[in-house]
Amino acid sequence: MTPQPADPEHIAVSRTRGIMIDWKDGHHSQYSLRYLRDRCPCASCTGAHGGTPEKGAASSPFEMYKPALKIESVEAAGSYAISIAWNDGHRTGIYTYDYLRSICPCPECTAPEQENSGPRQE
Numbered sequence: 198m199t200p201q202p203a204d205p206e207h208i209a210v211s212r213t214r215g216i217m218i219d220w221k222d223g224h225h226s227q228y229s230l231r232y233l234r235d236r237c238p239c240a241s242c243t244g245a246h247g248g249t250p251e252k253g254a255a256s257s258p259f260e261m262y263k264p265a266l267k268i269e270s271v272e273a274a275g276s277y278a279i280s281i282a283w284n285d286g287h288r289t290g291i292y293t294y295d296y297l298r299s300i301c302p303c304p305e306c307t308a309p310e311q312e313n314s315g316p317r318q319e
Contacts, residue, residue: 203294208279212268216279218297226301230266234283236300237290 204221211217215229240246267284274280278293301307 203298205294208271210268210271213265216268216271220298224298224301224303224305226297226303226306228297228300228302230268232300232302233281233292234266234285234287237287238292238296239287239289241289242287 202220202222202224205218206221207219209217213230215227216233217228218226220226237243264284269282269284271282272280274291277295278291279297280288280291282288
């Protein structure tokens with residue numbers, strides 16, 4: 198059976214730096230904490246529940262005292278995803294492997310996106 202692009206071979210988690218995934222097809226992805234938190238796919242963060250999308254913890258007049266973003270824990274969600282618990286109290290995001298592969302921030306994956314978003318030349 199040929200590995201699918203979204204099949205992880207190895208996942209390394211750093212609570213303070215982010216997540217690195219080696220995919221079975223040989224691709225490597227590295228996601229920073231802020232990148233992952235800003236792209237949480239849960240209904241609250243995306244607004245899929247019909248409300249205003251939430252992004253991060255509620256703002257405070259004391260932003261300079263806000264703790265640095267950290268991962269508290271990562272758990273497998275079946276064999277298709279991971280669930281991340283953040284130190285800002287957010288725990289409902291389930292990041293499927295398909296989703297993680299689709300948001301890979303590496304130059305190889307973002308190049309086609311940048312080519313399509315540039316000015317059209319006729």
